[in-house]
Amino acid sequence: MALKALDIYKLLPKKNCKECGFPTCLTFAMKLASGKADAETCPYLDEATKQLLKGATRPPILRVKIGVGERSFAVGEEIVLFRHDKSFVHPPGILFLVSDRQTTDEIRRVATRVKDEVFPRVGELLRVNGIAIRNDSGSPEAFGKAVRVVEETAEFPEMLIAGSPASMEAALAECGNYRPLIHAATAENHGAMCSLAKRYGAPLAVRARGADALRNLAGTCAAAGVQDLVLDPFPETLGEFLITSTLIRRLALARSAPELGYPVYLDATAPGLEEAALSLGILKYAAVMVTTPRNPASLLPSLTLRQNIYTDPQKPIQMTPGIYRVGNPTRGDPLLLTVNFSLTYFTLLGYLESSRISCFLLLVDTEGFSVLTAVASGKLNENMIRDSLQRFGVEAETGHRTLVLPGYAAPLSGRVEEATGWKVLVGPRDAAEVPEFLEQSWKKAPGG
Amino acid sequence: MAEQEEWTGTIGRVLLGATRGDGGTRSVQYCIGGSRDLPFLPGEAPCGKRPLIALEICDDPVLWPPVVREQVGDLAGDTAAWAREAEKTYGADLVRLHLTSTHRRQTPDPDGMKKTVESVLAATTLPLIIEGSSDPALDSEVFQRCGEAGAGERLLLGTAEADRYRSIAAAALAYGHAVIAQSPIDINLAKQLNILLREIGVPVDRIVIDPYTGALGYGFEYSYSVMERIRYAALKGDTDLAMPVISAAPDSLTVREVRDAAPADRQERALSWEFHAAFPAAVAGADIVCVRHPLSVKRLRDACSALAARQKGTPAQGGG
Numbered sequence: 209m210a211l212k213a214l215d216i217y218k219l220l221p222k223k224n225c226k227e228c229g230f231p232t233c234l235t236f237a238m239k240l241a242s243g244k245a246d247a248e249t250c251p252y253l254d255e256a257t258k259q260l261l262k263g264a265t266r267p268p269i270l271r272v273k274i275g276v277g278e279r280s281f282a283v284g285e286e287i288v289l290f291r292h293d294k295s296f297v298h299p300p301g302i303l304f305l306v307s308d309r310q311t312t313d314e315i316r317r318v319a320t321r322v323k324d325e326v327f328p329r330v331g332e333l334l335r336v337n338g339i340a341i342r343n344d345s346g347s348p349e350a351f352g353k354a355v356r357v358v359e360e361t362a363e364f365p366e367m368l369i370a371g372s373p374a375s376m377e378a379a380l381a382e383c384g385n386y387r388p389l390i391h392a393a394t395a396e397n398h399g400a401m402c403s404l405a406k407r408y409g410a411p412l413a414v415r416a417r418g419a420d421a422l423r424n425l426a427g428t429c430a431a432a433g434v435q436d437l438v439l440d441p442f443p444e445t446l447g448e449f450l451i452t453s454t455l456i457r458r459l460a461l462a463r464s465a466p467e468l469g470y471p472v473y474l475d476a477t478a479p480g481l482e483e484a485a486l487s488l489g490i491l492k493y494a495a496v497m498v499t500t501p502r503n504p505a506s507l508l509p510s511l512t513l514r515q516n517i518y519t520d521p522q523k524p525i526q527m528t529p530g531i532y533r534v535g536n537p538t539r540g541d542p543l544l545l546t547v548n549f550s551l552t553y554f555t556l557l558g559y560l561e562s563s564r565i566s567c568f569l570l571l572v573d574t575e576g577f578s579v580l581t582a583v584a585s586g587k588l589n590e591n592m593i594r595d596s597l598q599r600f601g602v603e604a605e606t607g608h609r610t611l612v613l614p615g616y617a618a619p620l621s622g623r624v625e626e627a628t629g630w631k632v633l634v635g636p637r638d639a640a641e642v643p644e645f646l647e648q649s650w651k652k653a654p655g656g
Numbered sequence: 657m658a659e660q661e662e663w664t665g666t667i668g669r670v671l672l673g674a675t676r677g678d679g680g681t682r683s684v685q686y687c688i689g690g691s692r693d694l695p696f697l698p699g700e701a702p703c704g705k706r707p708l709i710a711l712e713i714c715d716d717p718v719l720w721p722p723v724v725r726e727q728v729g730d731l732a733g734d735t736a737a738w739a740r741e742a743e744k745t746y747g748a749d750l751v752r753l754h755l756t757s758t759h760r761r762q763t764p765d766p767d768g769m770k771k772t773v774e775s776v777l778a779a780t781t782l783p784l785i786i787e788g789s790s791d792p793a794l795d796s797e798v799f800q801r802c803g804e805a806g807a808g809e810r811l812l813l814g815t816a817e818a819d820r821y822r823s824i825a826a827a828a829l830a831y832g833h834a835v836i837a838q839s840p841i842d843i844n845l846a847k848q849l850n851i852l853l854r855e856i857g858v859p860v861d862r863i864v865i866d867p868y869t870g871a872l873g874y875g876f877e878y879s880y881s882v883m884e885r886i887r888y889a890a891l892k893g894d895t896d897l898a899m900p901v902i903s904a905a906p907d908s909l910t911v912r913e914v915r916d917a918a919p920a921d922r923q924e925r926a927l928s929w930e931f932h933a934a935f936p937a938a939v940a941g942a943d944i945v946c947v948r949h950p951l952s953v954k955r956l957r958d959a960c961s962a963l964a965a966r967q968k969g970t971p972a973q974g975g976g
C-alpha cells in the first residue's frame with residue numbers, strides 16, 4: 209500500500225540533520241511520498257525501514273530497461289489507466305521474431321531490417337525496437353549460433369525465448385552483457401532462470417496464465433533477487449489478454465499488488481490476428497511485444513497507432529513557430545502561412561519538396577492545432593498573424609508583402625489584409641494542390 | 657482506484673432493423689448497447705457480444721476511394737447490387753448507404769433518391785443506415801423522402817449535427833427510425849446535441865452517438881480518447897451520454913500513406929490503415945464500426961470475435 213507523507217515521517221529518525229539534502233525530516237517524507245526522493249539518502253535508517261519505504265514509495269509500475277546503448281528502450285512507469293487521464297509514458301517496444309531453425313541468411317535479413325528500416329513521420333522516426341530469438345530447435349548450440357548471427361549484424365535490444373535454462377545459458381554467453389530480455393521464468397524453471405538473470409543483470413520475463421498465477425511467480429522471482437521483471441499473462445485469446453492486462457494495470461496502479469507492478473509482455477504472433485494483437489497491445493497496456501517480421505505495408509499502420517496513442521493528449525506534436533525555408537528561397541519567393549502542428553507542417557513540406565519549390569513558410573503559434581481546428585476555435589486570427597509577421601521580421605526576409613493563406617483560412621483573408629496591410633492570396637485547401645497553385649498564381653501576384 | 661470500478665450507469669439499448677413481426681422486411685433486428693462495464697471486460701455482457709460491422713456504399717462513386725472502386729468494379733455503378741454483395745459476398749452486418757449524389761451541384765432528385773433507398777431495401781435483407789444529404793438546403797426534402805422510403809424498417813438515419821438536426825429528427829419521428837448524432841470530438845458537445853434532440857422529442861432509445869473519427873495518423877487518437885471518455889461517463893451515470901456509439905473514419909482509404917504506397921502494396925496498406933482505426937474504435941467501445949473497403953469486413957470481424965472470446969473456441973455473436 210502507498211504510504212502518506214505523515215506515515216513516512218513517523219518512520220524517520222527526526223534528527224533534522226539535513227544530510228539527505230532536505231531541510232527537515234518532514235520535507236524528506238513529503239518528497240518520498242511523491243516519489244521524488246530515495247530512502248537510501250538518509251544515512252540513519254535501518255535496513256528494514258529502508259526496504260519498507262522503498263516498497264511503499266516506488267513507482268506503481270517499475271521501470272525496466274531493455275538493451276544497452278542508443279537503441280535501448282525503457283518501459284514501465286505508467287501512471288494511468290486511460291490516456292486522457294494524463295498520458296501514456298513509454299511506447300511499447302516491438303520486436304521481430306526469428307527462430308533458431310531459420311538459416312543464417314534469413315536471420316541476418318531480419319536483423320538488417322531491424323537495424324536499417326525507419327519510417328519518418330511528422331518529425332519522428334518510427335521503427336521496430338529489436339529482435340526476439342526463439343529456441344525452436346531445443347538445442348543450446350543452435351540457439352547460441354542464431355544469437356551470434358544477430359549480434360554480428362548490429363546493436364539493438366534482444367529478447368531470448370527458451371524454456372530450457374541450458375539453452376538460455378548458451379545464448380547469454382553470446383549477448384548476456386547487453387541486457388537482453390530473458391523469456392521466460394515459469395513454474396518449472398524459475399530457480400535456474402532467476403540465477404541466470406541475476407548473473408547477467410538482465411531483465412526477466414515471468415510467464416504464468418492469469419493474474420493470480422503471475423502474482424505468485426513474480427513474487428517468488430522478486431524474492432529471489434531479480435529486480436527487473438516483465439509479466440507475460442500467457443493469454444489464449446485477445447479477449448483474455450485485455451481482461452488480464454487491465455486487471456494487472458488496475459492492481460498495480462492501486463498499489464494493492466506490488467508483485468504485479470511491472471511492465472506487461474504480449475506475444476502478438478497469433479495466427480491471422482497479428483495486427484489485431486499488436487493494436488490491442490498498443491492500446492491496452494502491453495510494454496513489450498513480439499511479432500513476425502511484418503510487411504512494411506501493414507507495419508507502418510501499427511507504428512503510427514503507437515505514435516498516436518503515446519502522444520500526450522495535452523500536447524500535439526508541435527513545431528517551433530518561426531520562418532522556415534523550403535529549398536533555397538531568395539527574396540521575392542512565395543511566403544506561405546501555416547500552423548505549428550507538426551502533421552500540417554510535414555504534410556505541406558512533403559508536397560513542396562517533391563515539386564522542388566523554393567519558398568518561405570511562416571509557422572504561427574496555434575498551440576499545435578491544425579489549420580481547420582485553429583480557425584474553428586479562433587486560435588488562428590488576424591491579430592496573431594500580424595504579430596507573427598512583426599516578431600519574426602518576415603518582410604526583411606522576403607522583400608515583399610504578399611502572404612499566401614491556407615484555403616481553410618479563407619474566411620480570415622479580408623481581416624488579415626486590413627490588420628497587416630499585406631496583400632493576401634488564398635491558396636487551396638489541400639496541400640497536394642499547393643505546388644500547382646503557386647505555379648499559376650504567384651507569378652501573377654504583385655510580390656512575385 | 658479499486659480492483660473493480662464501481663459503475664452506476666448502463667448504456668441504453670437501441671433497436672435497428674425491423675423484421676416481419678415488427679412491421680418491416682429485414683431478416684434480423686439488432687439490439688445495440690446495453691453494456692454495463694468497459695468494452696469487452698467481464699462485467700460488460702454475459703454473452704460475449706462483438707460490435708456490428710457496417711459496410712459503406714454510395715449512390716455516386718465519383719468521390720469514393722479509388723482502392724474501393726478498383727475492388728468492386730462495376731458494382732460501384734449499381735447501388736442495389738453493391739448492397740446485395742455487401743451482405744452475400746462480404747458478410748457485413750449492416751449496409752450504410754451514403755447518398756453522395758447530393759454532394760454534386762446538380763438539381764436534387766428526391767424521387768430518384770427514394771427509389772435508390774427502396775432498391776437497396778429490396779436488394780438486401782440487412783438493417784440499413786442511410787446517410788442523407790450533405791447540404792443543409794436539401795435536408796428536409798432528402799430526409800423526408802428517405803424516411804418515407806424506409807417507413808417501418810427502423811433505419812438508422814444520419815447525420816444530425818448541432819446546427820442541423822431538425823429535419824432528420826422530424827423524419828425519424830414520423831417514420832420510426834433512429835438517428836446518428838455527430839459532434840466534433842468533444843464529450844460536452846456530444847452531450848449537448850443529445851439534449852437538443854431529446855428536447856425536440858427524439859427518445860433516447862433512438863439516438864446513436866457519432867463522436868467523429870479522424871483517420872489513423874490524422875487525429876485518430878483524439879477520437880479514440882473521446883470514445884473512451886463517453887463510455888466512462890455513461891457508466892458513471894451520465895444518462896445524456898449513455899447511448900451506443902457508431903464510429904467511421906472515412907478518410908482512412910485516401911490518406912497520403914495509402915495514396916503514396918507502391919501500387920503492389922497499396923491494397924494491403926489501405927486495408928491495414930482502415931483496420932487500425934476501426935479495430936481500436938471497437939476496443940474503445942464503439943457498438944457499430946463502419947468500413948469502406950469490402951475486404952475489411954472479414955478482417956475486422958475476425959479480430960473483434962477474438963476480442964469478444966474469453967476462451968478459445970467460443971464464437972462471438974454480432975450485436976443482438
Ligand code: B12
Pocket residue numbers: 524544545546547549551552555556576577578579580581582583584585612613614615616634635636637638639640642839840841842845868869870871874875876878
Ligand atoms: C484532430 C481534430 C481535432 C483535435 C485537434 C488536433 C490538432 N492538433 O489540431 C481536437 C480534438 C483537439 C479538435 C478540437 C476541435 N475541433 Co477539430 N478536428 C480534428 C480533425 C479530425 C483532424 C484535424 C487534422 O489533424 N487535420 C490534418 C491537418 C494536416 O490539416 P490542416 O492543418 O488543415 O492542413 C491541411 C490544409 O489546411 C493544407 N494546408 C496547411 N497549411 C497550408 C498553408 C497554405 C498556404 C495552403 C495553401 C494550404 C495549407 O494542407 C494540409 C493537408 O492538406 C478535423 C477533421 C478533418 N478531417 O480535418 C476536425 C475539425 C477540424 N475540428 C472541428 C471543430 C469544430 C473543432 C472544435 C472547435 C470543436 C470542439 N471539439 O470543441 C475544437 C477546437 C479546439 C479547441 N477546443 O480549442 C471541425 C471544424 C469545422 C469547420 N469547418 O470549421 C472539424 C472539421 C471536424 C468537423 N467536421 O466538425 N479537433
Ligand code: SF4
Pocket residue numbers: 220221222223224225226227228229230231232233236249250251252
Ligand atoms: S538525513 Fe534522515 S535524519 Fe537527517 S534530515 Fe534527512 S531524513 Fe532526517
